[in-house]
Amino acid sequence: MYPPTGVYWIETASPAAFPRLAGDISVDVAVIGGGLVGAIAARLIKDQGLRVALVEARSVGQEVTGKSTAKITSQHNLVYTRLRNRFGMDGARSYAEANEAGLRKILALAADHQLAADIEIKAAYTYTLLEEHVGSIEEEVQLARELGLPATLAMETGLPFAARAAMRWIDQAQFHPVKFVAGLAATLPGEGSHVFEQSRVLDWDSSRVVTAKGAIKAGHVVMATQLPLGQTGAYYARNYPHMHPVIAGQADPGRVPEGMYISVEQPRHSLRSHRTADGRPFLIFTGPSYKPGHADEARKAFAEIEGFARDHFGVQASYRWTNEDYTPMDGRPFIGWSSRQDGLLVATGFDAWGISNGAAAAMIICDLLTGRENPWADFFDARRLDVAHGAKQFVKGNAAVAAELVGGHLASTPRDAEALSPGEGAVLKINGEKMAVFRDETGQLHSLAAACSHLGCLLGWNEFDRTWDCPCHGSRFGLDGEVIHGPATEPLKTGVTG
Numbered sequence: 001m002y003p004p005t006g007v008y009w010i011e012t013a014s015p016a017a018f019p020r021l022a023g024d025i026s027v028d029v030a031v032i033g034g035g036l037v038g039a040i041a042a043r044l045i046k047d048q049g050l051r052v053a054l055v056e057a058r059s060v061g062q063e064v065t066g067k068s069t070a071k072i073t074s075q076h077n078l079v080y081t082r083l084r085n086r087f088g089m090d091g092a093r094s095y096a097e098a099n100e101a102g103l104r105k106i107l108a109l110a111a112d113h114q115l116a117a118d119i120e121i122k123a124a125y126t127y128t129l130l131e132e133h134v135g136s137i138e139e140e141v142q143l144a145r146e147l148g149l150p151a152t153l154a155m156e157t158g159l160p161f162a163a164r165a166a167m168r169w170i171d172q173a174q175f176h177p178v179k180f181v182a183g184l185a186a187t188l189p190g191e192g193s194h195v196f197e198q199s200r201v202l203d204w205d206s207s208r209v210v211t212a213k214g215a216i217k218a219g220h221v222v223m224a225t226q227l228p229l230g231q232t233g234a235y236y237a238r239n240y241p242h243m244h245p246v247i248a249g250q251a252d253p254g255r256v257p258e259g260m261y262i263s264v265e266q267p268r269h270s271l272r273s274h275r276t277a278d279g280r281p282f283l284i285f286t287g288p289s290y291k292p293g294h295a296d297e298a299r300k301a302f303a304e305i306e307g308f309a310r311d312h313f314g315v316q317a318s319y320r321w322t323n324e325d326y327t328p329m330d331g332r333p334f335i336g337w338s339s340r341q342d343g344l345l346v347a348t349g350f351d352a353w354g355i356s357n358g359a360a361a362a363m364i365i366c367d368l369l370t371g372r373e374n375p376w377a378d379f380f381d382a383r384r385l386d387v388a389h390g391a392k393q394f395v396k397g398n399a400a401v402a403a404e405l406v407g408g409h410l411a412s413t414p415r416d417a418e419a420l421s422p423g424e425g426a427v428l429k430i431n432g433e434k435m436a437v438f439r440d441e442t443g444q445l446h447s448l449a450a451a452c453s454h455l456g457c458l459l460g461w462n463e464f465d466r467t468w469d470c471p472c473h474g475s476r477f478g479l480d481g482e483v484i485h486g487p488a489t490e491p492l493k494t495g496v497t498g
C-alpha cells in the first residue's frame with residue numbers, strides 16, 4: 001500500500017482561483033472543461049471578438065492535462081506509418097500538419113501572453129532496444145521527412161543505455177502543464193468573458209449549460225471534457241480508456257538526459273526532465289498502460305516503471321499518480337461537431353497525445369464555430385461513422401466492457417470490511433450489495449454503491465490516487481463519491497457505513 005503523494009505538476013504550481021458560477025449569465029460560447037483543449041479553445045474564441053465562458057468542474061488544468069508528462073511534440077511514436085497505412089498519405093499529412101500547428105500554437109500563446117509555463121525547446125526521441133523494431137523506426141523517419149517533419153535517425157540519444165535504433169525530432173518542446181493552462185485561463189476574464197471553477201456542468205444542450213448554482217445561455221457549446229459527458233455522441237462506446245502509472249523523482253544532475261523519450265516496445269517507457277523553481281532536476285516517467293480499476297495490473301505497471309527509473313537513472317519516486325486517456329476506435333481523434341447533437345462541439349480520443357492534438361482541436365473548433373475553413377476538420381470529423389479500422393481490437397474491448405457490466409470483479413482479499421487496513425479500499429459484497437468500501441486513517445469505514453453512475457459498471461479501487469475507477473468507460477470518483485472525471489456527471493450513491 002502506498003501513501004498518496006499528490007501530483008508533481010499540481011504541487012509545483014500556485015493554485016489559480018476563479019469564482020464558482022452563481023446565477024445565470026449569457027455569452028456567445030460556453031466551453032465546458034478547463035483543461036488544455038478548453039483553455040486554448042476559449043482563448044482563440046475570445047480572440048475572434050466573442051464572449052466566452054469557461055466552466056470547470058474542479059480546478060483548471062489539474063485533470064488529465066495536469067497529470068500528463070506534458071511533452072509538446074508532433075512525434076507520437078510510430079503514428080505516421082500507422083495512419084498512412086490506414087488512411088493514405090493525405091490522412092497522415094493532415095495529422096502531421098495539425099499537430100505541428102498545435103505545437104507551434106502552444107508556443108505562440110505562451111509567448112504572446114507571457115505565460116510562465118517553464119517551456120523548454122527539446123528534441124523528442126523514439127527508441128527501440130529490439131532488432132525487430134529497427135525497420136519500423138527507419139520507415140517512420142523516412143515517412144515523417146516526406147511529410148515535412150523534422151525527423152532524423154539518431155546514433156546518440158543521451159540515454160544511459162544503448163538503443164538499437166532511435167529517431168530524433170528537433171524543435172519540439174516540454175512545459176509545465178498546470179502553469180500553462182492556469183496562466184492562459186487567467187487571460188480570459190473581462191469584456192463579457194468568464195472563467196468558473198468548482199462548477200460542474202450537470203445538464204447541457206446546444207445553447208445552454210447548467211450547474212448546481214447557475215446556468216449559462218450560449219450561442220454555441222463546446223464540450224472539452226476529455227471524453228464527452230453522459231451519452232453525448234456515444235463517444236464512450238467509440239473510444240476505450242487506458243490508465244498509466246506516472247512517477248516523478250529528483251535526479252542526479254549528471255544523469256539527466258537532454259531530450260524527451262519514449263520506447264517503441266512494451267513495456268512502454270516514457271520520460272522527460274523538469275527543473276523546480278529552486279533549480280533541482282526532476283525526471284518524470286510514465287509506464288505501461290492497463291485497464292482502469294484493475295489493482296493488480298496497476299501494481300505491476302508501477303513496479304515496472306519504478307524499476308526502470310531506479311536501474312537506469314538512479315531515481316526513486318517521490319511522487320506517484322495515475323492518469324488516463326482514450327484510444328479512438330479507428331486511431332484518429334474525434335474533433336468537431338458532435339455525432340448526434342448539432343450545436344455541440346467535441347474533442348476526444350487523443351490516445352495519450354492530447355497536448356499537440358488538443359491545441360489543434362481547439363483551432364479546429366474555433367474555425368468551425370466562426371464559419372472558417374479548416375484544412376484538417378474533415379480528417380478528424382467527429383460525426384464520422386466509418387470506424388471499421390481498428391474494429392477487431394474494439395470488439396475485444398467492448399466484450400471486456402460487457403463482462404464488467406455483468407459481473408465486474410470483487411476483491412479477492414480482503415473478503416470483508418473488517419479486514420481492510422487503514423488507507424485500504426476494496427469492492428466488497430455486503431448484505432448482497434456490491435459496495436466500494438474504504439477505511440480511513442482513523443479506522444472509520446466509508447462505503448458507497450460500487451456501481452458507476454454512468455452506465456452501472458462495477459468500479460475498482462485505485463490505491464495510488466485513492467479513487468474508485470470504472471473499467472468500462474473510464475469515469476473516476478473520489479472517496480466522497482464525487483466525480484473526478486469521465487462521462488459520468490452524477491456522484492456515487494452513498495451506502496451503509498460499517
Ligand SMILES: Cc1cc2nc3c(=O)[nH]c(=O)nc-3n(C[C@H](O)[C@H](O)[C@H](O)COP(=O)(O)OP(=O)(O)OC[C@H]3O[C@@H](n4cnc5c(N)ncnc54)[C@H](O)[C@@H]3O)c2cc1C
Pocket residue numbers: 032033034035036037038055056057058059060061062063064065066067068069070071072073199200201202224225226227229243244245246286323324325347350351352353354355356357358484485486489
Ligand atoms: C500518463 C499520460 C501521459 C500523457 N502525456 C502526454 C504528453 O506528454 N504529451 C501529449 O501530447 N499528451 C499526453 N497525454 C495526453 C494528454 O494529457 C491528454 O490527451 C490531454 O491533456 C487532454 O486534454 P483535455 O483538455 O481534453 O482534458 P483535461 O485536461 O482532462 O480537461 C478536461 C476538463 O474538463 C473538466 N470536466 C469534466 N467534466 C466536467 C463537467 N461535467 N463540468 C465541467 N467541467 C468538467 C475536467 O475537470 C477537466 O479539467 C498523456 C496522457 C496520459 C494518460
Ligand code: FES
Pocket residue numbers: 236452453454455456457470471472473474475486487488
Ligand atoms: S464510465 Fe461508463 S459505466 Fe462507468
